[in-house]
Amino acid sequence: EESERTARIEAALEELGDDVVVLGHNYQRREIVEHADFVGDSYQLSKEAAEADAEYVVFGGVTFMAESADIITDDQTVILPSMEASCPMAGMAEALQVDSAWAEITAATPDADIIPITYMNSYADLKAFCASQGGLVCTSSNAHRAFEWAFERGDKVLFLPDKHLGENTAHRLEMEDEIAEWDPWDPEGKDAAEVAESDIILWDGYCQVHERFRADHIDRVREANPGANVVVHPECRREVVEAADVVGSTSTICETVENADPGETWAIGTEIHLTNHLQRWHPEVEVLPLCGEACMDCNAMRQIDPNYLAWVLEELAEGRERNVIEVAPEEKELAAVALDRMLEI
Numbered sequence: 001e002e003s004e005r006t007a008r009i010e011a012a013l014e015e016l017g018d019d020v021v022v023l024g025h026n027y028q029r030r031e032i033v034e035h036a037d038f039v040g041d042s043y044q045l046s047k048e049a050a051e052a053d054a055e056y057v058v059f060g061g062v063t064f065m066a067e068s069a070d071i072i073t074d075d076q077t078v079i080l081p082s083m084e085a086s087c088p089m090a091g092m093a094e095a096l097q098v099d100s101a102w103a104e105i106t107a108a109t110p111d112a113d114i115i116p117i118t119y120m121n122s123y124a125d126l127k128a129f130c131a132s133q134g135g136l137v138c139t140s141s142n143a144h145r146a147f148e149w150a151f152e153r154g155d156k157v158l159f160l161p162d163k164h165l166g167e168n169t170a171h172r173l174e175m176e177d178e179i180a181e182w183d184p185w186d187p188e189g190k191d192a193a194e195v196a197e198s199d200i201i202l203w204d205g206y207c208q209v210h211e212r213f214r215a216d217h218i219d220r221v222r223e224a225n226p227g228a229n230v231v232v233h234p235e236c237r238r239e240v241v242e243a244a245d246v247v248g249s250t251s252t253i254c255e256t257v258e259n260a261d262p263g264e265t266w267a268i269g270t271e272i273h274l275t276n277h278l279q280r281w282h283p284e285v286e287v288l289p290l291c292g293e294a295c296m297d298c299n300a301m302r303q304i305d306p307n308y309l310a311w312v313l314e315e316l317a318e319g320r321e322r323n324v325i326e327v328a329p330e331e332k333e334l335a336a337v338a339l340d341r342m343l344e345i
């Protein structure tokens with residue numbers, strides 16, 4: 001069945017020629033990345049989308065990535081093979097909810113300039129909101145630079161939605177004493193006046209894949225594999241990042257294994273599809289999942305089934321555009337400002 005589907009995808013791609021570019025995030029299934037023109041992390045894919053001159057960008061990734069591709073490109077049509085591929089973390093900071101938190105926090109700090117920074121893993125309306133308040137977007141590979149950019153222009157940062165990336169970035173900048181958490185779901189939580197005393201205010205969002213890694217997974221992998229090295233994504237909890245040897249975006253994780261000496265052992269603390277790709281791509285390195293017991297699999301990324309890829313490509317080859325991701329024009333312009341600020345830092 002797979003060979004039949006591969007043949008269908010290849011035939012549709014041949015028919016479409018230069019009209020289509022296929023982008024694949026590192027967390028996509030093997031059957032998707034094998035057909036991608038570019039495979040990479042969120043930042044690299046947003047750059048590839050910005051530079052693509054094909055009429056169609058077919059995105060192997062999740063909604064916020066396809067939205068960002070639509071925001072960044074001029075005339076291209078962006079297609080997401082499954083409309084169900086939505087990152088749960090992006091849904092944890094809804095623009096309306098952020099709007100009311102912003103009103104409370106800014107009212108509590110009349111003399112301070114707060115700069116909002118949103119992680120790429122957020123929807124276009126939140127990116128637009130950040131731009132409207134003088135802020136920007138960042139990815140896991142440039143969050144520290146986004147913070148530096150913000151502190152050159154303002155006194156405080158509100159970072160959304162990923163509290164772990166925010167906390168890990170604050171540590172990287174030696175600002176860990178400046179952190180306060182804003183929990184929009186907890187009526188007993190800190191109020192605006194309390195969080196406003198800190199310079200870094202973190203929204204209480206998280207990735208349900210990376211949050212499941214624990215420091216004792218690292219202890220156990222090291223115990224079972226003496227000499228093993230550990231690389232993790234900065235969406236992991238602070239104690240996991242602290243215990244790891246290397247921390248970085250999915251492209252940093254790829255480079256770390258690529259640059260390892262043959263025979264070295266690397267345990268990978270990220271989404272399982274990337275760990276599996278690294279095992280295939282680098283058989284000379286011993287690549288292990290950091291947590292072998294539970295499957296650290298992102299159900300949003302997994303929605304991009306290769307059958308859907310075949311379908312959207314075949315439909316395109318027949319002249320029918322399916323699953324087009326189009327950001328509303330009023331949001332698009334402002335969200336582009338937030339993304340451009342990121343691409344410039």
Ligand code: 13P
Binds near residue numbers: 207
């Ligand atoms: P990267 O930007 O490191 O590719 O990460 C994207 C993501 O969704 C991580 O969970």
Ligand code: SF4
Binds near residue numbers: 088121209298299300
């Ligand atoms: Fe979202 Fe986490 Fe999946 Fe990345 S791995 S797309 S942050 S749920």
